[in-house]
Amino acid sequence: AQRVTQPEKLLSVFKGAPVELKCNYSYSGSPELFWYVQYSRQRLQLLLRHISRESIKGFTADLNKGETSFHLKKPFAQEEDSAMYYCAPGNAGGTSYGKLTFGQGTILTVHP
Protein backbone atom coordinates (compact mmCIF):
# COMPACT_ATOMS: atom_id res chain seq x y z
CA ALA A 1 0.00 0.00 0.00
CA GLN A 2 1.09 3.54 -0.67
CA ARG A 3 2.25 5.38 2.41
CA VAL A 4 3.63 8.84 3.01
CA THR A 5 5.28 9.90 6.25
CA GLN A 6 5.93 13.46 7.27
CA PRO A 7 7.53 12.93 10.68
CA GLU A 8 7.21 16.51 11.93
CA LYS A 9 3.71 17.79 12.64
CA LEU A 10 5.11 21.14 13.71
CA LEU A 11 8.32 22.87 12.71
CA SER A 12 9.45 26.24 13.99
CA VAL A 13 12.41 28.22 12.72
CA PHE A 14 13.56 31.82 12.83
CA LYS A 15 13.60 34.07 9.80
CA GLY A 16 16.77 33.56 7.79
CA ALA A 17 17.41 30.08 9.14
CA PRO A 18 17.51 27.04 6.85
CA VAL A 19 14.48 24.81 6.87
CA GLU A 20 13.96 21.21 5.85
CA LEU A 21 10.58 19.48 5.82
CA LYS A 22 10.95 15.73 5.69
CA CYS A 23 8.97 13.32 3.58
CA ASN A 24 9.43 9.59 3.26
CA TYR A 25 7.27 7.43 1.05
CA SER A 26 6.53 3.82 0.46
CA TYR A 27 5.12 3.42 -3.01
CA SER A 28 4.84 0.74 -5.61
CA GLY A 29 6.00 1.62 -9.09
CA SER A 30 7.55 4.96 -9.95
CA PRO A 31 5.60 7.73 -8.31
CA GLU A 32 5.64 11.34 -9.28
CA LEU A 33 6.37 13.49 -6.24
CA PHE A 34 4.69 16.76 -5.32
CA TRP A 35 4.73 19.26 -2.50
CA TYR A 36 1.52 21.17 -1.88
CA VAL A 37 1.17 24.18 0.42
CA GLN A 38 -1.78 25.77 2.17
CA TYR A 39 -1.34 29.31 3.44
CA SER A 40 -3.72 30.68 6.06
CA ARG A 41 -7.24 31.09 4.64
CA GLN A 42 -6.12 30.06 1.15
CA ARG A 43 -6.77 26.97 -0.86
CA LEU A 44 -4.34 24.12 -1.25
CA GLN A 45 -1.92 24.82 -4.09
CA LEU A 46 1.00 23.15 -5.78
CA LEU A 47 4.41 24.29 -4.55
CA LEU A 48 6.59 22.09 -6.71
CA ARG A 49 6.81 18.74 -8.50
CA HIS A 50 10.03 16.81 -8.76
CA ILE A 51 9.76 16.16 -12.47
CA SER A 52 10.04 19.87 -13.26
CA ARG A 53 13.16 20.33 -11.12
CA GLU A 54 12.19 23.95 -10.52
CA SER A 55 12.88 26.11 -7.51
CA ILE A 56 9.68 27.80 -6.36
CA LYS A 57 9.81 30.62 -3.80
CA GLY A 58 13.32 29.46 -2.96
CA PHE A 59 12.22 25.92 -2.15
CA THR A 60 13.78 22.83 -3.71
CA ALA A 61 13.16 19.15 -3.20
CA ASP A 62 15.44 16.30 -4.10
CA LEU A 63 14.09 12.88 -4.82
CA ASN A 64 16.24 10.17 -3.23
CA LYS A 65 15.02 6.90 -4.62
CA GLY A 66 17.40 4.87 -2.47
CA GLU A 67 16.03 6.34 0.75
CA THR A 68 12.57 6.89 -0.78
CA SER A 69 12.61 10.44 0.47
CA PHE A 70 11.56 13.77 -1.01
CA HIS A 71 12.57 16.37 1.54
CA LEU A 72 11.68 20.03 0.97
CA LYS A 73 14.41 22.56 1.65
CA LYS A 74 14.93 26.28 1.74
CA PRO A 75 18.24 27.89 2.73
CA PHE A 76 16.76 31.06 4.24
CA ALA A 77 13.22 30.88 5.61
CA GLN A 78 10.91 33.91 5.38
CA GLU A 79 7.92 34.79 7.55
CA GLU A 80 5.61 34.40 4.55
CA ASP A 81 6.66 30.75 4.31
CA SER A 82 4.57 29.99 7.38
CA ALA A 83 1.97 27.51 6.18
CA MET A 84 0.91 23.86 6.14
CA TYR A 85 2.99 21.74 3.77
CA TYR A 86 1.94 18.40 2.33
CA CYS A 87 4.08 15.85 0.58
CA ALA A 88 2.05 13.96 -2.01
CA PRO A 89 3.25 11.18 -4.25
CA GLY A 90 1.06 10.53 -7.24
CA ASN A 91 0.88 7.61 -9.58
CA ALA A 92 2.93 8.35 -12.66
CA GLY A 93 1.03 5.91 -14.81
CA GLY A 94 -1.28 2.97 -14.94
CA THR A 95 -4.88 2.87 -13.89
CA SER A 96 -4.30 4.94 -10.76
CA TYR A 97 -2.80 7.85 -12.65
CA GLY A 98 -3.74 11.14 -11.08
CA LYS A 99 -4.43 9.85 -7.58
CA LEU A 100 -2.51 11.77 -4.93
CA THR A 101 -1.63 10.23 -1.56
CA PHE A 102 -1.10 12.99 0.97
CA GLY A 103 1.08 12.92 4.05
CA GLN A 104 -0.32 14.23 7.32
CA GLY A 105 1.27 17.59 6.73
CA THR A 106 3.80 19.76 8.52
CA ILE A 107 2.90 23.15 9.94
CA LEU A 108 5.85 25.45 9.41
CA THR A 109 6.09 28.58 11.52
CA VAL A 110 8.77 31.12 10.74
CA HIS A 111 9.37 33.54 13.59
CA PRO A 112 10.63 37.09 13.01
Place this chain on the structure above:
Amino acid sequence: KAGVTQTPRYLIKTRGQQVTLSCSPISGHRSVSWYQQTPGQGLQFLFEYFSETQRNKGNFPGRFSGRQFSNSRSEMNVSTLELGDSALYLCASRPTINTEAFFGQGTRLTVV
Protein backbone atom coordinates in the same frame (compact mmCIF):
# COMPACT_ATOMS: atom_id res chain seq x y z
CA LYS B 1 -9.88 32.54 -15.28
CA ALA B 2 -12.21 31.42 -12.51
CA GLY B 3 -10.83 28.84 -10.10
CA VAL B 4 -12.41 25.61 -8.94
CA THR B 5 -15.75 26.40 -7.33
CA GLN B 6 -17.36 24.22 -4.72
CA THR B 7 -20.89 24.66 -3.43
CA PRO B 8 -22.12 24.93 -0.85
CA ARG B 9 -19.26 26.17 1.32
CA TYR B 10 -20.88 25.00 4.55
CA LEU B 11 -23.46 22.35 5.26
CA ILE B 12 -25.04 20.93 8.39
CA LYS B 13 -26.88 17.63 8.12
CA THR B 14 -28.40 15.11 10.51
CA ARG B 15 -27.27 11.52 10.86
CA GLY B 16 -29.01 9.26 8.39
CA GLN B 17 -29.61 11.98 5.83
CA GLN B 18 -27.91 12.19 2.48
CA VAL B 19 -25.97 15.07 0.97
CA THR B 20 -24.82 16.17 -2.47
CA LEU B 21 -21.78 18.39 -2.96
CA SER B 22 -20.99 20.14 -6.19
CA CYS B 23 -17.74 21.04 -7.91
CA SER B 24 -17.28 23.22 -10.98
CA PRO B 25 -13.79 22.74 -12.41
CA ILE B 26 -11.72 25.36 -14.15
CA SER B 27 -12.96 25.85 -17.68
CA GLY B 28 -11.32 23.33 -20.00
CA HIS B 29 -10.33 20.94 -17.22
CA ARG B 30 -11.60 17.42 -17.80
CA SER B 31 -10.34 15.68 -14.68
CA VAL B 32 -12.02 16.15 -11.31
CA SER B 33 -10.97 14.42 -8.12
CA TRP B 34 -12.37 14.53 -4.59
CA TYR B 35 -10.63 14.37 -1.24
CA GLN B 36 -11.82 14.21 2.35
CA GLN B 37 -9.86 16.18 4.94
CA THR B 38 -10.20 15.48 8.66
CA PRO B 39 -7.93 16.33 11.61
CA GLY B 40 -7.40 12.66 12.40
CA GLN B 41 -6.95 11.13 8.95
CA GLY B 42 -5.65 14.09 6.99
CA LEU B 43 -6.31 14.30 3.27
CA GLN B 44 -7.70 11.11 1.80
CA PHE B 45 -8.50 10.39 -1.83
CA LEU B 46 -12.14 9.61 -2.58
CA PHE B 47 -12.36 9.26 -6.36
CA GLU B 48 -11.39 10.77 -9.67
CA TYR B 49 -13.41 11.33 -12.83
CA PHE B 50 -12.18 12.00 -16.32
CA SER B 51 -14.52 12.58 -19.25
CA GLU B 52 -17.51 11.37 -17.22
CA THR B 53 -15.81 8.09 -16.26
CA GLN B 54 -14.62 7.17 -12.81
CA ARG B 55 -10.94 6.31 -13.18
CA ASN B 56 -9.91 5.79 -9.56
CA LYS B 57 -11.61 5.13 -6.29
CA GLY B 58 -10.24 5.38 -2.76
CA ASN B 59 -10.98 3.16 0.21
CA PHE B 60 -14.33 4.56 1.21
CA PRO B 61 -17.61 2.70 1.73
CA GLY B 62 -20.22 2.53 -0.98
CA ARG B 63 -22.16 5.31 0.73
CA PHE B 64 -19.76 7.67 -1.01
CA SER B 65 -20.44 8.06 -4.70
CA GLY B 66 -19.88 10.58 -7.40
CA ARG B 67 -20.47 11.43 -10.99
CA GLN B 68 -19.26 13.80 -13.65
CA PHE B 69 -21.35 15.52 -16.25
CA SER B 70 -20.58 16.27 -19.88
CA ASN B 71 -19.54 19.83 -18.96
CA SER B 72 -17.00 18.32 -16.50
CA ARG B 73 -18.89 19.52 -13.45
CA SER B 74 -18.90 16.89 -10.76
CA GLU B 75 -21.04 15.97 -7.81
CA MET B 76 -20.37 13.68 -4.91
CA ASN B 77 -23.08 12.13 -2.82
CA VAL B 78 -22.92 10.67 0.66
CA SER B 79 -25.90 8.63 1.79
CA THR B 80 -26.89 7.58 5.30
CA LEU B 81 -24.62 10.16 6.88
CA GLU B 82 -22.61 9.24 9.96
CA LEU B 83 -21.01 11.55 12.51
CA GLY B 84 -17.60 10.48 11.21
CA ASP B 85 -18.41 11.92 7.79
CA SER B 86 -17.96 15.41 9.21
CA ALA B 87 -15.05 16.80 7.25
CA LEU B 88 -13.82 19.30 4.71
CA TYR B 89 -14.42 17.90 1.24
CA LEU B 90 -12.03 19.18 -1.40
CA CYS B 91 -12.39 19.03 -5.12
CA ALA B 92 -9.47 19.38 -7.52
CA SER B 93 -9.43 19.76 -11.27
CA ARG B 94 -6.79 19.23 -13.95
CA PRO B 95 -6.72 19.88 -17.70
CA THR B 96 -5.65 16.27 -18.24
CA ILE B 97 -4.38 13.54 -15.96
CA ASN B 98 -0.70 14.38 -16.27
CA THR B 99 -0.88 17.94 -14.94
CA GLU B 100 -1.05 19.99 -11.77
CA ALA B 101 -4.19 19.68 -9.65
CA PHE B 102 -6.00 22.92 -8.77
CA PHE B 103 -8.04 22.78 -5.59
CA GLY B 104 -11.27 24.43 -4.58
CA GLN B 105 -11.96 26.05 -1.24
CA GLY B 106 -13.83 23.01 -0.05
CA THR B 107 -17.22 22.25 1.44
CA ARG B 108 -17.31 21.96 5.22
CA LEU B 109 -19.82 19.24 6.12
CA THR B 110 -20.96 18.87 9.69
CA VAL B 111 -23.08 15.89 10.65
CA VAL B 112 -25.01 16.22 13.90
